Amino acid sequence: MSAKTHTGPTTGPPPAGPLAGVTVLDLASVGPAARCTRLLADYGADVVKVGPVPSDSGVQIEPAFFAYSGHRGMSRVLLDLKDPAGLEAFLTLAARADVVVESFRPGVADRLGIGYEAVRAANPAVVYCSTSGYGQTGPHAGWAGHDVDYLGVGGFLATSGPRSDGGPPLPGATVADAAAGGMQAALAITAALTGRQKTGEGAYLDVSVADGVLWLMSLTIDEHLATGTDPGPGHDILTGRYACYDAYRAADGRWLAVGAIEHKFFANLCRALGCDRWIDHQLDDAVQDRIRADFAEVFATRRRDDWMAELSGTDTCVAPVLTAAEVASDEQFVHRGVVIEAVHPTEGRFRQLGPLLAGMARPIAPIALPDPSVTDTDRRLVAAGVDSATIDGWRSAGAVA
Numbered sequence: 316m317s318a319k320t321h322t323g324p325t326t327g328p329p330p331a332g333p334l335a336g337v338t339v340l341d342l343a344s345v346g347p348a349a350r351c352t353r354l355l356a357d358y359g360a361d362v363v364k365v366g367p368v369p370s371d372s373g374v375q376i377e378p379a380f381f382a383y384s385g386h387r388g389m390s391r392v393l394l395d396l397k398d399p400a401g402l403e404a405f406l407t408l409a410a411r412a413d414v415v416v417e418s419f420r421p422g423v424a425d426r427l428g429i430g431y432e433a434v435r436a437a438n439p440a441v442v443y444c445s446t447s448g449y450g451q452t453g454p455h456a457g458w459a460g461h462d463v464d465y466l467g468v469g470g471f472l473a474t475s476g477p478r479s480d481g482g483p484p485l486p487g488a489t490v491a492d493a494a495a496g497g498m499q500a501a502l503a504i505t506a507a508l509t510g511r512q513k514t515g516e517g518a519y520l521d522v523s524v525a526d527g528v529l530w531l532m533s534l535t536i537d538e539h540l541a542t543g544t545d546p547g548p549g550h551d552i553l554t555g556r557y558a559c560y561d562a563y564r565a566a567d568g569r570w571l572a573v574g575a576i577e578h579k580f581f582a583n584l585c586r587a588l589g590c591d592r593w594i595d596h597q598l599d600d601a602v603q604d605r606i607r608a609d610f611a612e613v614f615a616t617r618r619r620d621d622w623m624a625e626l627s628g629t630d631t632c633v634a635p636v637l638t639a640a641e642v643a644s645d646e647q648f649v650h651r652g653v654v655i656e657a658v659h660p661t662e663g664r665f666r667q668l669g670p671l672l673a674g675m676a677r678p679i680a681p682i683a684l685p686d687p688s689v690t691d692t693d694r695r696l697v698a699a700g701v702d703s704a705t706i707d708g709w710r711s712a713g714a715v716a
Contacts, residue, residue, distance in 0.1 A: 334358040338411065339362045341364050344366070347418070347491070347495075351496070353387075354498065354672070356388045362388070363389065365405065367394070367396070368395040368715065369716060387684055388682070390691035390695070391690045392692040393716035394692075394714065395713060395714050399714075400709040400712055407696065407699045410699070416500070417429070419445075420457065420459075421450075435517065439517060440511060442504055442518050443518070445521055447522070448460040449524075465492075465524045466528060469525050472484075474548060498527075504520065556603070558610055564615060565615065569618070569619035570619065570635075571614060574633075576632070579630070587626055587629055587631055590610065619636075653669060655669030655677075657681060657683075
């Protein structure tokens, strides 16, 4: 369905989920903290994006594409946190929030007067989550970084198959931001909220994305710690040592992912490819190149989808390597309902990934995306007990927008 089309069912907000009634103040714009609050919102939390008051001196950072789902189901307030009135407005909102999420460099939130101690003074039960690349403490705490940096220091890149020039590959997805950072933060927050139900006490959470990468790399790091080995590409099954765990090109130039780790799956694959002679040599290092060559030769005789039509029901652990366009129309994902319709105030109707993790409620009607020109500042401040005259005064001074 093309953009600018406005026919069809009425739009609505995402349905309520298990975090309904939990209010989150989100100080992040992009990165792992924004991934975290996206998850919390999809589980039903009331997420309020706290952004800066626009000024003529600089351009505010916004996602570069209108289809971005990061702000879906969220509201927005604009405050100048460097202005005393803007700071007061934020602390007024924080006094009634359940969770505050920030992603400033270590020390910046404290200098702005919105750090954990300042917020806890207004709200002792708050769950306050600081997300950063390397954590709030340590010799690297002040380093700037992005996804590839955290994958580098956490060992992920060093164990991945090298590029043609021998260097580590770029993974093509923000693995660190999303899994090591955003999911870690969301899990920590929900655990802290559960603990608060028992004790009544809030919590401070120091989320390091680099630490999260170590957790993703625990199989490799634990092996090194226990045995002294230094795993790298080609070290074991997961890093390319064996032909049973690799990718192979089909006749049409598209690829198949093979993950036949268990011997029964490997045996099934060998039989399906007419390579029965290798069944008893799955982990024989001396013949891996020959097995790979035979597999590659056979896979290259047919198109990818023809192979999938034959192998999909044979317990061989073979899957197609899909492009983003193919993913969007894949029958499994369509059946699971992971793609929804959204309506943007200026771009019309289009599809995007919806709430898709376990326990998230699937929307029935197309979801209305927020109008970027509209904020919720006044309503949120009034609900927090601030009178209209005070808000007008703050706005006149440029402290809120």
